[in-house]
Amino acid sequence: MITSIFTYFLLLFLIHLFSNEFISLQASEFVSYSTNFTTCWEIERNALLKFKEGLQDPSGRLSSWVGNYCCTWSGVGCNRQTGHVTKLDLGMPPSSFNINDPKAFDFASLQGTISPSLLDLKYLHYLDLSWNNFEQTPIPNFIGSFTKLEYLNLSYASFSGLVPPHLGNLSNLRYLDLSSQSLDQDTLVSDLNWIRGLSSLELLRIKVANLSFASASWLQAINKLPSLMELDLSSCRLHDIPASLPILNFSSIQVIDLSQNDFNSPLPGWLFNISSLVELDLSSNGFSGQIPPSIQNLNNMRDLVLYENDLSGLLPISIGNLSSLETLFLSSNQLNGTIPETTGQLKKLIMLDLSSNNWGGVVSRIHFLHLNNMKVFLLSSVKEKPLVFDVGYDWIPPFSLNLIFIKNCQMNPKFPIWLQTQKELKIVELIEVGISGYVPDWFWKLSPQIEKLSLHNNKLCGELPRSLQFSHSSIDLSVNLFEGPIPLFSGVNMLGLKNNSLSGPIPANFVDAMLHLEFMDLSENYFNGSIPSSINKLEKLEVLLLQNNELSGKIPSMNRLKNLWTLDLSNNNLFGSIPSSLCSQSPLIHLKLNGNNFYGKLSSLQNCTNLGTLGLANNQFHRGIPRWIGETLSCLSILQLRGNMFRGKIPKSLCSLPLLHVLDLGQNNFSGSIPPCLGNLSSLYHSKNSTFVSAAVAAHALVANAVAAATTVATVVSTTVASGKKGAIVAATILEGFMPFLSGMRDMEFNVKGQTLEFVNIIDLVNLIDLSSNNLEGEIPEEITKLSALGTLNLSRNQLTGNIPKKIGDLKLVETLDLSVNHLSGPIPASISSMTLLSHLNLSYNDLSGQIPLANQFQTFNDPSIYEGNPKLCGAPLPINCNAPPDEPFGKDRDESCSERLWFYIGTASGFVVGFWVVCGTLVIKRSWRHAYFRFVEEMKDMIYIFIVVKAARLQKKLRPW
Ligand SMILES: *[C@@H]1O[C@H](CO)[C@@H](O)[C@H](O)[C@H]1NC(C)=O
Ligand SMILES: *[C@@H]1O[C@H](CO)[C@@H](O)[C@H](O)[C@H]1NC(C)=O
Ligand SMILES: *[C@@H]1O[C@H](CO)[C@@H](O)[C@H](O)[C@H]1NC(C)=O
Ligand SMILES: *[C@@H]1O[C@H](CO)[C@@H](O)[C@H](O)[C@H]1NC(C)=O
DSSP states (O other), X not given: OHHHHHHHHXXXXXXXXXXXXXXXXXXXXXXXXXXXXXXOOHHHHHHHHHHHHTEEOTTOTTTTOOSSOGGGSTTEEEOTTTOOEEEEEOOOOXXXXXXXXXXXXXXXXXXXXXOGGGGGOTTOOEEEOTTOBOTTBOOOGGGGGOTTOOEEEXXXXXXXXXXXXXXXXXXXXXXXXXXXXXXXXXXXXXXXXXXXGOTTOSEEEOOSOBOTTOOTTHHHHHHTOTTOOEEEOTTSOOOOOOSOOSSOOOTTOOEEEOOSOOOOSXXXXXXXXXXXXXXXXXXXXXXXXXXXGGGGGOTTOOEEEOOSSEEEEOOOGGGGGOTTOOEEEOOSSEEEEEOOGGGGGOTTOOEEEEEEEEEESEXXXXXXXXXXXXXXXXXXXXXXXXXEEOOOTTOOOSOOOSEEEEESEEEOSSOOGGGGGOTTOOEEEEESSOOEEEOOHHHHTTXXXXXXXXXXXXXXXXXXOSEEXXXXXXXXXXXXXXXXXXXXXXXXEEEEOOSSEEEEEOOHHHHHHTTTOSEEEOOSSEEEEEOOGGGGGOTTOOEEEOOSSEEEEOOOOOTTOTTOOEEEOOSSEEEEOOOTTHHHHOOOOEEEOOSSEEOSOSGGGTTOTTOXXXXXXXXXXXXXXXXHXXXXXXXXOEEEOOSSOOEEOOOGGGGGOTTOOEEEOXXXXXXXXXXXXXXXXXXXXXXXXXXXXXXXXXXXXXXXXHHHHHHHHHHXXXXXXXXXXXXXXHHHHHHHHHOHHHHTTTTEEEEETTEEEEEOSOGGGOOEEEOOSSEEEEOOOGGGGGOTTOOEEEOOSSEEOSBOOGGGGGOTTOSEEEOOSSOOEEEOOGGGGGOTTOOEEEOOSSEEEEEOOOSGGGGGOXXXXXXXXXXXXXXXXXXXXXXXXXXXXXXXXXXXHHHHHHHHHHHHHHHHHHIIIIIIHHHHHHHHTTTOOOXXXXXXXXXXXXXXXXXXXXXXHHHSOO
């Protein structure tokens, strides 16, 4: 459901953007059919009235459809001479309703079924039913009988199913738009074979459909259309494109958009021989191979969009011959070598995106020589050896940019003084470019016009200005050497100051200056003093990250933070109990209070029913775990209580948490036995259940769609940018807000493989039970061997007795098994050698006896210390020989377990994602998906942001010249 809501809106935006330009152009050509004829043919009037009967029309758009004079009815057009109805224009322009509001859409749209009575409109030339809601019904076959039809627009009208091949009879059709808003199965499906009948077609647009059934000859069918000017089949699951096309029939084609299909083939060379092309979008297709030097034939080319493919090799020098080029998007490919200096010849260039390739060499002033019109510039290299951006210190560039993004390049270490010439900057991102020293005052003076500023991962130092005025901006100065007190940046929505040397208290007036904050990351600084109680005024705050500072005092009341869903206060000197107000309003999902001095009851968490992560490690809690945790916090997936003085038994109620996959109770005073019901922790199971698998696949699709949608989110911006609002950041956060699980619980620490590892962004993949260093006694319950998805089992340093369960080998995915320092006795079960992923084993200081297994990876465990302190053990690597014959090899073929492991990763991660977001996240996501500023993988964030901005800018450019 989330998927469809999400994609629905994205596509709504997309639509809004892309569909209009051409429609308005083209529709004007059809205006002659629309006249003000005042009589009406009765048969046609009756046909229209029947048609109206089949529709629901909540907003009364057809209220003028009464009386005799049907040619005056709204949306109806007649021929002036004959009086016949020639035009039915019932499309709803997206500008006529609030695109963000599905209810507004439902109200404004026509719904229901299309009556075949329409067939009586024998003279219909123009039919537009776009932007209505025909409720997933198929496109009626009879539309193929309107043989006079020249214009047919059925886009975004919730049609689904097979496109009737009857449409192929419309030999007069010039304009056809069947774009759709759904990526679900309900979308339109076609093999495109009927297309060849449309011999007059000038525009063919089917955005978002399932054309995967089209055979390799789909292009042959289209090549039969001599008048075709625009072809748009983006997001259509097409997978075959011919490498060569002997005869190019559609020689008047100007626009080709085949973005977001599944071609995964070499770039077809013939595309680069179509000299009429003005716009070519092949983005997000997995095209490989080189950009052909023939590219120079494209001298009408205005927009060349090739991002997100696998293009490799050099960018041809002949790129400089594309004298009409305004947009060049090459990001996220594998292009390498030096960027040709001929880019400097592209006098009309407005947007140049060279980010995320494998560039080497130097970028110099010559690359920009004649780029007087450039407004948007992006450059980054993903190579280890940095790309050098050397334009000199005193450069006066020919352009005046709105957006500059340079990442992972080597720039002059001084702050680039040439930016002082750039008076129109709105978005400045200079990330990991090796600049150091002070940020000059003139730069900060840009603040009122800055929408996004990112200088993270540099060596900038000095104090930040005490106060600056921004306006709905996103400011990221993380990972630098800034020092001094916290700055008061007003008008900031998103503030990232992570990992600097800022110090001093967080003053109460800081909050007053920043009432619009939605995302705040002050982590990894030296802030001290208490968290000001005024923080409760930040009613829009969704994410608050204060970990790794020197904050002291108690957690203030946060009962007004209605939107807070991530709170991390780890590793400070905070104390006291967890305030009961914490979840009284907020939908808290991630709560991390690790590494402080908190104590007291946990009862204040009782209302945190959305909680997915609870980190209370390394505090002073010393009571028992209350039973209700397992009963009330049903979304809990990560529970980390390590390093406290929790006592009593491990409550059985924890076993019923359906999503729990990390249970870390180490270093406490738990006593009693290990509850056998831990074997019921269902998210640590891994049964090959097809329901589960399809859910997992769905989850992957969800993520994939979200990423794919990143580019289309851009369209939101277009709406806002075009209407003069500052929309880019909002748009970026739609996606980011949608994917918070990716950001997961970064920085979570667990003891795995004998050392403390930091899991960055993969916490959702970790399946762990750690009960080490407690006073647990009794036997290891056999039931625990049912947890076939478990990756780490640490029961060390307890008082456990009895044998190691015989079936321990059923834990096939365990990589870390630590049972050391207990009183376990008996043999090491032979089945243990079937744990073929096991890489860290510790059985030392028990009372085990008999032969150490030798099969499989046990041959590689040649460190005797993992067995030491078991005087009755024998065999390699211990220096004690056994007389008994070695065990039978036990265990499976390694390939199989590898594939199982893959299975595990796919299964468990997605299972969690599905589980969490379907069961628990729904409520929150509705509120947050549009607003949440959340960073996930840094790379991803930048990429998405940039796509958005760039696309937006491209649109803006389309809409009006700069
Ligand atoms: C259309 O016809 C109506 C009724 O005769 C008249 O009031 C109106 O001005 C006409 N509109 C145009 C554009 O001719
Ligand atoms: C660029 O990539 C091509 C193809 O991937 C490779 O053959 C070539 O060696 C690379 N050149 C450089 C300079 O890395
Ligand atoms: C939990 O919520 C209930 C009802 O909203 C309220 O009466 C109760 O005081 C809350 N408990 C805590 C610990 O906040
Ligand atoms: C798979 O899991 C689902 C949901 O947990 C359950 O309804 C279904 O019966 C299971 N199917 C099999 C074959 O175990």
